[in-house]
Amino acid sequence: MSQLNSKHLLGIKDLTREEIELIFDTADNFKDVINRPIKKVPSLRDVTIANVFFENSTRTRLSFELAEKRLSADVINFSSSSSSVKKGETLLDTVNNILAMKVDMIVMRHGSPGAPHFLAKHIDANIVNAGDGTHEHPTQALLDTFSIREKFGSLDGKKVVIVGDILHSRVALSNIFALKKLGAEVMVCGPITLLPKHIESLGVKVELDVKKALEWCDIANVLRIQLERQQIKYFPSLREYSLYYGINKQLLDSIDKEITIMHPGPINRGVELNSDVADSENSIILDQVENGVAVRMAVLYLLAGKRNNLQ
Numbered sequence: 001m002s003q004l005n006s007k008h009l010l011g012i013k014d015l016t017r018e019e020i021e022l023i024f025d026t027a028d029n030f031k032d033v034i035n036r037p038i039k040k041v042p043s044l045r046d047v048t049i050a051n052v053f054f055e056n057s058t059r060t061r062l063s064f065e066l067a068e069k070r071l072s073a074d075v076i077n078f079s080s081s082s083s084s085v086k087k088g089e090t091l092l093d094t095v096n097n098i099l100a101m102k103v104d105m106i107v108m109r110h111g112s113p114g115a116p117h118f119l120a121k122h123i124d125a126n127i128v129n130a131g132d133g134t135h136e137h138p139t140q141a142l143l144d145t146f147s148i149r150e151k152f153g154s155l156d157g158k159k160v161v162i163v164g165d166i167l168h169s170r171v172a173l174s175n176i177f178a179l180k181k182l183g184a185e186v187m188v189c190g191p192i193t194l195l196p197k198h199i200e201s202l203g204v205k206v207e208l209d210v211k212k213a214l215e216w217c218d219i220a221n222v223l224r225i226q227l228e229r230q231q232i233k234y235f236p237s238l239r240e241y242s243l244y245y246g247i248n249k250q251l252l253d254s255i256d257k258e259i260t261i262m263h264p265g266p267i268n269r270g271v272e273l274n275s276d277v278a279d280s281e282n283s284i285i286l287d288q289v290e291n292g293v294a295v296r297m298a299v300l301y302l303l304a305g306k307r308n309n310l311q
Protein backbone atom coordinates (compact mmCIF):
# COMPACT_ATOMS: atom_id res chain seq x y z
CA MET A 1 0.00 0.00 0.00
CA SER A 2 1.43 3.40 -0.93
CA GLN A 3 -1.60 5.70 -0.46
CA LEU A 4 -4.31 6.38 2.08
CA ASN A 5 -7.88 5.54 1.05
CA SER A 6 -9.36 8.94 1.93
CA LYS A 7 -8.21 12.51 1.29
CA HIS A 8 -9.19 13.39 4.90
CA LEU A 9 -8.09 12.12 8.31
CA LEU A 10 -11.28 12.40 10.35
CA GLY A 11 -10.81 9.50 12.78
CA ILE A 12 -8.97 6.25 13.46
CA LYS A 13 -12.26 4.38 13.10
CA ASP A 14 -12.06 4.84 9.32
CA LEU A 15 -8.43 3.63 8.93
CA THR A 16 -7.31 0.08 8.17
CA ARG A 17 -4.33 -1.55 9.89
CA GLU A 18 -2.46 -1.28 6.57
CA GLU A 19 -3.09 2.47 6.42
CA ILE A 20 -1.84 2.93 10.00
CA GLU A 21 1.29 0.93 9.16
CA LEU A 22 1.82 3.07 6.04
CA ILE A 23 1.65 6.19 8.24
CA PHE A 24 4.16 4.63 10.68
CA ASP A 25 6.61 3.62 7.92
CA THR A 26 6.39 7.14 6.45
CA ALA A 27 6.87 8.65 9.94
CA ASP A 28 10.01 6.50 10.44
CA ASN A 29 11.52 8.24 7.42
CA PHE A 30 10.48 11.69 8.61
CA LYS A 31 11.88 10.98 12.08
CA ASP A 32 15.27 10.41 10.42
CA VAL A 33 14.82 13.73 8.56
CA ILE A 34 14.06 15.80 11.67
CA ASN A 35 17.09 14.40 13.46
CA ARG A 36 19.43 15.59 10.69
CA PRO A 37 21.25 18.97 10.90
CA ILE A 38 18.99 20.16 8.02
CA LYS A 39 15.53 19.20 9.26
CA LYS A 40 13.52 20.36 6.27
CA VAL A 41 12.37 18.65 3.05
CA PRO A 42 10.59 20.30 0.06
CA SER A 43 7.71 17.75 -0.07
CA LEU A 44 4.86 20.26 0.49
CA ARG A 45 6.35 23.29 -1.26
CA ASP A 46 3.44 25.24 -2.84
CA VAL A 47 0.91 23.64 -0.45
CA THR A 48 -0.82 26.06 1.94
CA ILE A 49 -2.18 24.74 5.23
CA ALA A 50 -4.43 26.54 7.74
CA ASN A 51 -4.39 25.44 11.37
CA VAL A 52 -7.90 26.32 12.53
CA PHE A 53 -8.26 25.99 16.30
CA PHE A 54 -11.58 26.60 18.05
CA GLU A 55 -10.21 25.11 21.32
CA ASN A 56 -7.03 25.66 23.30
CA SER A 57 -3.95 23.63 22.42
CA THR A 58 -0.22 23.64 23.06
CA ARG A 59 1.18 20.34 21.76
CA THR A 60 -1.12 19.63 18.82
CA ARG A 61 -1.05 23.12 17.29
CA LEU A 62 2.71 23.59 17.64
CA SER A 63 3.40 20.05 16.47
CA PHE A 64 1.26 20.49 13.33
CA GLU A 65 2.84 23.87 12.62
CA LEU A 66 6.34 22.45 12.96
CA ALA A 67 5.44 19.40 10.85
CA GLU A 68 4.08 21.70 8.12
CA LYS A 69 7.17 23.93 8.19
CA ARG A 70 9.53 20.91 8.13
CA LEU A 71 7.68 19.86 4.92
CA SER A 72 8.12 23.39 3.45
CA ALA A 73 4.37 24.14 3.38
CA ASP A 74 3.07 27.70 3.70
CA VAL A 75 1.27 27.96 7.05
CA ILE A 76 -1.41 30.23 8.49
CA ASN A 77 -2.84 29.97 12.00
CA PHE A 78 -6.37 30.79 13.09
CA SER A 79 -7.53 30.98 16.68
CA SER A 80 -11.27 31.42 17.23
CA SER A 81 -10.79 33.50 20.39
CA SER A 82 -9.30 36.37 18.37
CA SER A 83 -11.44 35.95 15.25
CA SER A 84 -14.74 37.07 13.69
CA VAL A 85 -16.35 33.91 15.12
CA LYS A 86 -16.82 36.22 18.12
CA LYS A 87 -18.98 38.42 15.85
CA GLY A 88 -21.25 35.50 14.95
CA GLU A 89 -19.63 34.04 11.81
CA THR A 90 -20.49 30.37 11.23
CA LEU A 91 -17.96 27.53 11.02
CA LEU A 92 -18.65 27.00 7.32
CA ASP A 93 -18.39 30.72 6.46
CA THR A 94 -15.16 30.97 8.45
CA VAL A 95 -13.58 28.00 6.66
CA ASN A 96 -14.86 29.02 3.21
CA ASN A 97 -13.30 32.47 3.69
CA ILE A 98 -9.98 30.87 4.66
CA LEU A 99 -10.18 28.58 1.60
CA ALA A 100 -10.92 31.57 -0.67
CA MET A 101 -7.35 32.69 0.10
CA LYS A 102 -6.15 29.59 -1.83
CA VAL A 103 -5.61 27.33 1.17
CA ASP A 104 -5.25 23.62 0.31
CA MET A 105 -5.54 21.82 3.64
CA ILE A 106 -7.35 22.50 6.92
CA VAL A 107 -6.14 21.15 10.27
CA MET A 108 -9.01 21.74 12.67
CA ARG A 109 -9.66 21.40 16.40
CA HIS A 110 -13.27 22.00 17.39
CA GLY A 111 -15.30 21.50 20.57
CA SER A 112 -18.20 19.82 18.76
CA PRO A 113 -18.00 16.11 17.97
CA GLY A 114 -18.42 15.63 14.21
CA ALA A 115 -17.42 19.18 13.20
CA PRO A 116 -14.66 17.97 10.80
CA HIS A 117 -17.01 15.35 9.35
CA PHE A 118 -19.56 18.12 8.68
CA LEU A 119 -16.88 20.23 6.95
CA ALA A 120 -15.76 17.28 4.83
CA LYS A 121 -19.26 17.13 3.32
CA HIS A 122 -19.18 20.82 2.31
CA ILE A 123 -15.64 21.70 1.20
CA ASP A 124 -13.06 20.31 -1.24
CA ALA A 125 -9.86 20.83 0.78
CA ASN A 126 -8.22 18.02 2.77
CA ILE A 127 -9.27 18.04 6.41
CA VAL A 128 -7.26 16.72 9.34
CA ASN A 129 -9.12 16.32 12.62
CA ALA A 130 -6.93 17.73 15.41
CA GLY A 131 -9.55 16.79 18.05
CA ASP A 132 -13.34 17.09 17.86
CA GLY A 133 -14.94 17.46 21.28
CA THR A 134 -15.19 14.16 23.15
CA HIS A 135 -15.11 12.17 19.89
CA GLU A 136 -11.69 11.49 18.25
CA HIS A 137 -8.11 12.79 18.25
CA PRO A 138 -6.62 10.62 15.51
CA THR A 139 -3.09 12.05 15.30
CA GLN A 140 -2.72 11.70 19.10
CA ALA A 141 -3.59 7.99 18.86
CA LEU A 142 -1.21 7.58 15.92
CA LEU A 143 1.69 9.17 17.81
CA ASP A 144 0.83 7.14 20.93
CA THR A 145 0.79 3.82 19.10
CA PHE A 146 3.86 4.81 17.03
CA SER A 147 5.69 5.45 20.33
CA ILE A 148 4.69 2.00 21.68
CA ARG A 149 5.83 0.37 18.43
CA GLU A 150 9.11 2.28 18.65
CA LYS A 151 9.76 0.98 22.19
CA PHE A 152 8.46 -2.60 21.82
CA GLY A 153 8.84 -3.31 18.07
CA SER A 154 5.18 -4.31 17.70
CA LEU A 155 1.82 -3.83 19.41
CA ASP A 156 0.65 -7.38 18.82
CA GLY A 157 -0.27 -8.90 22.19
CA LYS A 158 0.78 -5.85 24.21
CA LYS A 159 -1.46 -5.08 27.18
CA VAL A 160 -2.39 -1.41 27.38
CA VAL A 161 -4.51 0.15 30.09
CA ILE A 162 -6.04 3.60 29.59
CA VAL A 163 -6.59 5.15 33.02
CA GLY A 164 -8.81 8.09 33.96
CA ASP A 165 -11.57 10.15 32.41
CA ILE A 166 -12.57 7.84 29.57
CA LEU A 167 -16.06 9.36 29.31
CA HIS A 168 -14.88 12.79 28.12
CA SER A 169 -11.74 11.69 26.28
CA ARG A 170 -11.28 11.80 22.51
CA VAL A 171 -7.77 10.42 23.13
CA ALA A 172 -9.26 7.29 24.74
CA LEU A 173 -11.63 6.51 21.85
CA SER A 174 -9.00 7.03 19.14
CA ASN A 175 -6.47 5.00 21.14
CA ILE A 176 -8.92 2.13 21.61
CA PHE A 177 -9.53 1.98 17.83
CA ALA A 178 -5.80 2.20 16.99
CA LEU A 179 -4.61 -0.25 19.65
CA LYS A 180 -7.23 -2.87 18.70
CA LYS A 181 -6.47 -2.54 14.97
CA LEU A 182 -2.76 -3.07 15.72
CA GLY A 183 -3.34 -6.21 17.80
CA ALA A 184 -2.98 -4.90 21.37
CA GLU A 185 -5.20 -5.94 24.29
CA VAL A 186 -6.92 -2.92 25.81
CA MET A 187 -8.32 -2.25 29.28
CA VAL A 188 -9.94 0.93 30.57
CA CYS A 189 -9.77 1.87 34.25
CA GLY A 190 -11.38 4.70 36.19
CA PRO A 191 -14.27 5.57 38.47
CA ILE A 192 -17.48 3.97 37.16
CA THR A 193 -18.94 7.46 36.61
CA LEU A 194 -16.12 8.26 34.15
CA LEU A 195 -16.52 5.08 32.06
CA PRO A 196 -19.03 5.22 29.18
CA LYS A 197 -21.91 2.76 29.39
CA HIS A 198 -21.39 -0.28 27.11
CA ILE A 199 -17.66 0.50 26.63
CA GLU A 200 -17.10 -3.31 26.59
CA SER A 201 -18.81 -3.37 23.19
CA LEU A 202 -15.59 -1.85 21.77
CA GLY A 203 -13.77 -5.05 22.79
CA VAL A 204 -12.00 -3.63 25.87
CA LYS A 205 -11.72 -4.98 29.42
CA VAL A 206 -13.00 -2.82 32.29
CA GLU A 207 -11.31 -2.59 35.70
CA LEU A 208 -12.24 -0.22 38.52
CA ASP A 209 -9.19 -1.00 40.71
CA VAL A 210 -6.12 0.84 39.42
CA LYS A 211 -3.65 -1.49 41.18
CA LYS A 212 -5.20 -4.55 39.49
CA ALA A 213 -5.14 -2.70 36.16
CA LEU A 214 -1.44 -1.89 36.57
CA GLU A 215 -0.66 -5.52 37.55
CA TRP A 216 -2.29 -6.61 34.25
CA CYS A 217 -0.70 -4.14 31.82
CA ASP A 218 2.63 -3.58 30.04
CA ILE A 219 1.80 0.05 29.28
CA ALA A 220 -0.37 2.59 31.13
CA ASN A 221 -1.69 5.58 29.18
CA VAL A 222 -2.83 8.01 31.87
CA LEU A 223 -5.44 10.64 31.02
CA ARG A 224 -6.28 14.02 32.49
CA ILE A 225 -9.57 14.69 34.23
CA GLN A 226 -11.33 16.96 31.71
CA LEU A 227 -12.98 19.37 34.12
CA GLU A 228 -13.79 21.75 31.26
CA ARG A 229 -16.18 19.12 29.79
CA GLN A 230 -17.87 18.19 33.07
CA GLN A 231 -21.16 19.94 33.84
CA ILE A 232 -21.86 17.74 36.87
CA LYS A 233 -19.66 16.23 39.60
CA TYR A 234 -18.46 12.75 38.61
CA PHE A 235 -16.39 12.23 41.80
CA PRO A 236 -16.29 13.99 45.18
CA SER A 237 -13.00 15.91 44.82
CA LEU A 238 -9.70 15.95 42.92
CA ARG A 239 -8.01 14.91 46.18
CA GLU A 240 -10.18 11.81 46.39
CA TYR A 241 -9.61 11.03 42.68
CA SER A 242 -5.88 11.29 43.24
CA LEU A 243 -6.05 8.99 46.30
CA TYR A 244 -7.90 6.23 44.39
CA TYR A 245 -6.66 6.66 40.80
CA GLY A 246 -3.52 8.79 40.96
CA ILE A 247 -0.38 6.94 39.85
CA ASN A 248 2.72 7.48 42.00
CA LYS A 249 6.06 5.76 42.58
CA GLN A 250 4.88 4.07 45.77
CA LEU A 251 2.02 2.40 43.86
CA LEU A 252 4.29 1.31 41.01
CA ASP A 253 6.92 0.00 43.47
CA SER A 254 4.25 -2.22 45.03
CA ILE A 255 3.83 -3.99 41.66
CA ASP A 256 6.46 -6.50 40.63
CA LYS A 257 6.89 -5.42 37.00
CA GLU A 258 8.12 -2.59 34.78
CA ILE A 259 5.31 -0.53 33.31
CA THR A 260 5.78 2.01 30.54
CA ILE A 261 4.01 5.27 31.39
CA MET A 262 2.36 7.47 28.76
CA HIS A 263 0.28 10.65 28.95
CA PRO A 264 -1.06 12.76 26.05
CA GLY A 265 -0.66 16.00 28.04
CA PRO A 266 -1.37 18.40 29.51
CA ILE A 267 -0.54 16.66 32.82
CA ASN A 268 -2.23 17.68 36.04
CA ARG A 269 0.73 16.82 38.24
CA GLY A 270 -0.31 15.44 41.60
CA VAL A 271 -3.79 14.52 40.34
CA GLU A 272 -3.63 11.67 37.79
CA LEU A 273 0.16 11.38 37.79
CA ASN A 274 2.89 12.33 40.25
CA SER A 275 6.16 13.89 39.10
CA ASP A 276 8.13 10.88 40.43
CA VAL A 277 6.38 8.81 37.73
CA ALA A 278 5.91 11.41 34.96
CA ASP A 279 9.64 12.20 34.97
CA SER A 280 10.88 8.64 35.62
CA GLU A 281 12.92 6.37 33.32
CA ASN A 282 9.79 4.39 32.49
CA SER A 283 7.96 7.46 31.18
CA ILE A 284 7.90 7.98 27.39
CA ILE A 285 5.81 11.16 27.61
CA LEU A 286 8.34 13.41 25.86
CA ASP A 287 9.05 10.70 23.25
CA GLN A 288 5.32 10.91 22.43
CA VAL A 289 5.68 14.66 21.86
CA GLU A 290 8.82 14.22 19.73
CA ASN A 291 7.15 11.50 17.64
CA GLY A 292 4.09 13.71 17.14
CA VAL A 293 5.98 15.90 14.67
CA ALA A 294 7.14 12.95 12.51
CA VAL A 295 3.71 11.30 12.61
CA ARG A 296 1.95 14.54 11.62
CA MET A 297 4.48 15.07 8.80
CA ALA A 298 3.57 11.58 7.57
CA VAL A 299 -0.17 12.26 7.72
CA LEU A 300 0.10 15.61 5.90
CA TYR A 301 2.47 14.18 3.28
CA LEU A 302 0.19 11.21 2.54
CA LEU A 303 -2.97 13.34 2.43
CA ALA A 304 -1.30 15.86 0.14
CA GLY A 305 -0.68 12.96 -2.24
CA LYS A 306 -4.49 12.59 -2.44
CA ARG A 307 -5.11 16.30 -3.05
CA ASN A 308 -6.44 15.99 -6.56
CA ASN A 309 -8.14 12.63 -6.05
CA LEU A 310 -11.81 12.24 -5.29
CA GLN A 311 -12.56 10.68 -1.87
Ligand code: CP
Pocket residue numbers: 056057058059060061131140264265266
Ligand atom coordinates in the same frame (compact mmCIF):
# COMPACT_ATOMS: atom_id res chain seq x y z
N1 CP B 1 -2.41 16.12 23.64
C1 CP B 1 -3.03 17.26 23.27
O1 CP B 1 -3.97 17.25 22.46
O2 CP B 1 -2.52 18.37 23.85
P1 CP B 1 -2.96 19.88 23.50
O3 CP B 1 -4.39 20.05 23.98
O4 CP B 1 -1.99 20.76 24.23
O5 CP B 1 -2.89 20.02 22.02
